[in-house]
Amino acid sequence: MSDIRVRIAPSPTGPLHIGTARTALFNYLFARHNDGTFMVRLEDTDVVRSSIAYEKDILDGLHWLGLTWDEGPDVAGDADHGAFGPYRQMERLPIYREAAARLLAADLAYPCYCTPEDLEADRRRREAAHQPPRYSGRCARLTPAERAAFEAEGRVAALRFRVPDGVISFDDMIRGRVEIDTANLGGDFVIVRADGTPLYHFTVVIDDAAMRISHVIRGEDHLSNTPKHILLFRALGEAEPAFGHLPLILNPDRTKMSKRKSQTAIGDYIAEGFVREAMVNYLALLGWSTGTEEEVLSLEALVERFDVAHVQKAGAVFDRERLEWLNGQWIRRMPPDEVIDRLRPFLEAELAAGRIDRIPTDEEIRALLPVISASCSSTRWPSTSRCSRRNAGTSPRPRRRSRLRAPSSPRSGTSATRRMSSSPHSGAWPRSGAGRRATCSWPFAWR
RNA sequence: GCCGCAUUCGUCUAGAGGCCCAGGACACCGCCCUCUCAAGGCGGAGAUCACCGGUUCGAAUCCGGUAUGCGGUACCA
Numbered sequence: 001m002s003d004i005r006v007r008i009a010p011s012p013t014g015p016l017h018i019g020t021a022r023t024a025l026f027n028y029l030f031a032r033h034n035d036g037t038f039m040v041r042l043e044d045t046d047v048v049r050s051s052i053a054y055e056k057d058i059l060d061g062l063h064w065l066g067l068t069w070d071e072g073p074d075v076a077g078d079a080d081h082g083a084f085g086p087y088r089q090m091e092r093l094p095i096y097r098e099a100a101a102r103l104l105a106a107d108l109a110y111p112c113y114c115t116p117e118d119l120e121a122d123r124r125r126r127e128a129a130h131q132p133p134r135y136s137g138r139c140a141r142l143t144p145a146e147r148a149a150f151e152a153e154g155r156v157a158a159l160r161f162r163v164p165d166g167v168i169s170f171d172d173m174i175r176g177r178v179e180i181d182t183a184n185l186g187g188d189f190v191i192v193r194a195d196g197t198p199l200y201h202f203t204v205v206i207d208d209a210a211m212r213i214s215h216v217i218r219g220e221d222h223l224s225n226t227p228k229h230i231l232l233f234r235a236l237g238e239a240e241p242a243f244g245h246l247p248l249i250l251n252p253d254r255t256k257m258s259k260r261k262s263q264t265a266i267g268d269y270i271a272e273g274f275v276r277e278a279m280v281n282y283l284a285l286l287g288w289s290t291g292t293e294e295e296v297l298s299l300e301a302l303v304e305r306f307d308v309a310h311v312q313k314a315g316a317v318f319d320r321e322r323l324e325w326l327n328g329q330w331i332r333r334m335p336p337d338e339v340i341d342r343l344r345p346f347l348e349a350e351l352a353a354g355r356i357d358r359i360p361t362d363e364e365i366r367a368l369l370p371v372i373s374a375s376c377s378s379t380r381w382p383s384t385s386r387c388s389r390r391n392a393g394t395s396p397r398p399r400r401r402s403r404l405r406a407p408s409s410p411r412s413g414t415s416a417t418r419r420m421s422s423s424p425h426s427g428a429w430p431r432s433g434a435g436r437r438a439t440c441s442w443p444f445a446w447r
Numbered sequence: 448g449c450c451g452c453a454u455u456c457g458u459c460u461a462g463a464g465g466c467c468c469a470g471g472a473c474a475c476c477g478c479c480c481u482c483u484c485a486a487g488g489c490g491g492a493g494a495u496c497a498c499c500g501g502u503u504c505g506a507a508u509c510c511g512g513u514a515u516g517c518g519g520u521a522c523c524a
Contacts, residue, residue, distance in 0.1 A: 011524050043524070116522075123521095132449040133520060158522050175452070184450045186520055193522045200524050224451055224519035247453085254516065282459095285472095289460055293471045312460080314453050315517065322459065322473045332486080 004036025005214045008062075008069075009204065012042055013049035015265040016061030018318065019219060019249050019257055022283045026246060027217050028067045029284065029306035039211065040072030042088045045203060052077050061266040066276050066299050071211075084211040089203055096198040099206050099236060100159055100191065108235045109191060111157030112139040113150040135160070135187030159192035161202075161232065168227035173215065173244030174311045180227045189228060201228050209238035217244040217308075220315070221256065244308060247287045248315040257318055269323075273346065275334070278327035287312045296329050336369045337362075 008024035010016070031038035040062070044050040056076030062069075071082025080087040103109035114122075122136050139160065142150075150157070169179040191202035198206075208216060216229075223245045233240045251261040258264065269279060280299050289312070290297070290305045297305070331339065340362050350356045 009524095013524075046524070049523090112522085114522090119522080127448090130448060134449095160522095172452095178451075180451065184520085186450095190522045195522080197522090199522070204524090219518095220452070221518055222524095245452085248518075250517085252458090256518075285459070287459090291461075293461075295472060316460090317458060319458050319473070325473055328486080 001037065002035045003214060004031060004034045005039070005212050006031050006036060006217055007039045007041050007072075007208070007211065007213055009041045009043050009207075010058050011046060012044050012051060012054040012058055013046055014054055015057040015267050017264050018262075018266060018283070019264070020058070021061065021065060021266050021279075022249060022286060023218055023246060024062055024067055025065065025280060025283050026288070026306075026311075028069075029303055030215065030217060030308065032303040033306040036214070037070045038067075039082060039084075040069045040087065041207060041211070042073065043200070043203065045089045045197060045200070047090070047197075057265075057267055061270075064266070064270060064276055065280055089207065092203075092207065093198075095210065096192070096203060096206055097196075100198070100202075103161065103191075103235060104159065106235075107162075109159050109161045110140060110142070110188075111147060112160040112188075112190065113142075113147075113155045113157050114138060115155075132184075133186055135189070137187060140188060156194045158190045158194045160188040161191045161228075161235070163188050163228075163231060168230050170226065170230060170240070170243055172223070173217070173242055173308050174247075175223075175245060175313060178223070178226070180224070182227060182231070185227060191232075201225065201232065205229050205232040205236065205238075208241060209233060209236060213241050215242045215244060217246065220245045220248050244311075247312050249286060250315045250317045252317055254315065254317060256315075262318060263320075274323065274327050275330050275342065277330040278323060281330070282323045282326050286316045286318070296326065336366055339369060340365050 006027040008020070008027050010020050010024075028038050030036070040059070042055060044055070055073075059073065059076050071080070071084060072087040073080035086092055100109070104111070118138070119135075123133055126133055139157075140162065147157075163182050163185050165182060167179055167181050169177060172178050189201065190199060192198050207213075226243055226245075230240055249257040251257050253261065255261070263269070266279070277298065280302070281297055284297070284302045284306075285295070288306070289310055291307075291310050294301075294305075334342075343365060344359075347356070347359050351359055
């Protein structure tokens with residue numbers, strides 16, 4: 001085991017997002033390739049929006065992808081494991097409190113009595129004067145007497161970190177040297193709210209230091225935040241980790257991928273019948289390449305080949321067509337029993353929805369499988385192929401699309417489900433007799 | 448506005464000074480295979496390497512500027 005320690009730190013305020021999954025994957029690949037440690041830490045300090053249901057969705061999704069972690073909570077709501085826990089931030093509050101007290105005592109941070117109204121007024125004033133937003137520094141040099149006066153008024157203070165003058169530079173693992181003048185950081189920033197709860201910039205740094213994270217690999221949207229983090233590491237007297245900022249995954253219009261414009265929840269892709277191998281393969285190749293012309297790669301092969309030097313710098317548009325193609329590649333080279341196993345939940349959903357009368361037997365399904373695997377037999381796969389099943393079938397009659405799923409999704413309301421319900425082929429498992437037309441549309445989705 | 452990052456076929460990418468009048472894959476088109484549709488095979492179309500200068504015998508690759516895009520700029524994460 002090397003000293004390399006990386007983490008994925010999702011916030012359970014929504015279902016597992018494609019971008020989080022990709023960041024998790026890259027951290028995992030980096031850790032496994034270098035014989036390091038990969039951990040999961042839940043950033044659940046946003047108590048209002050966090051929920052156990054989302055925690056479950058996220059952890060289940062990471063398990064589904066086949067990523068394993070060495071430290072952290074394995075099951076939603078359950079205890080975590082590892083030598084640097086706890087791995088849920090809400091269980092680490094005393095640690096943040098102690099660190100805050102330390103910064104305050106050293107005058108590296110100070111109490112700020114500004115009200116949200118004060119701040120809002122400042123912001124508007126600067127905007128009117130065409131100046132960039134920045135904290136006024138009003139509370140930075142309060143005398144003890146002034147502080148006491150505010151306290152007497154009953155005001156509760158937030159804690160602000162003093163941003164020193166100077167240029168912060170670091171060597172990004174992906175982008176190379178980055179330099180940012182602290183004058184552009186917007187002034188002293190809040191690290192603890194007036195209600196006593198710590199803020200993101202503060203907790204990540206404390207936890208990454210405490211958990212001995214060696215490389216912080218995260219989305220590019222954090223690049224501009226990095227100087228704040230470095231300042232905090234220094235103030236806390238902790239060693240700085242290396243930073244690597246991954247390119248963003250984009251909507252078709254090239255803006256940051258969002259729920260509004262794209263299907264972002266991993267769970268929706270699972271429900272649509274995408275297989276983990278394809279998702280992992282696709283995500284790995286979004287923003288990274290082997291440097292060769294290999295395209296179809298297992299998680300193990302990805303671990304073996306992963307190298308940050310080949311990570312792309314520019315954002316990448318999420319291309320569903322390519323995902324579907326990879327899905328077909330993986331389904332076709334899957335052993336029959338595996339396909340049957342993975343089909344089961346979809347069949348059960350169909351049965352529950354009343355679209356089929358019974359679950360077909362394994363033998364019945366098996367009889368249909370040559371239909372999808374036949375193409376594998378007549379082809380010489382590229383050198384990267386893992387397909388060992390030449391001559392697997394004789395009846396070439398695969399389905400149109402490469403999603404492993406029954407004609408409707410266990411999750412209702414996805415666009416795919418709506419597409420399906422209008423299809424003449426939906427619900428095509430033969431209720432009596434095995435008519436050929438019917439069998440050829442089942443159990444895969446037609447579009 | 449300010450700061451930062453980026454810019455190779457529609458999309459994902461290869462490319463680290465001559466191997467590139469730019470290669471692969473998805474999508475698209477055509478042909479072949481075929482009882483239909485796929486899958487597969489073969490082929491095609493698709494990129495003045497954002498633009499302008501510079502360095503060099505030689506630049507997609509190095510340097511500078513411009514443009515455009517994106518990200519950040521919270522008592523969100």
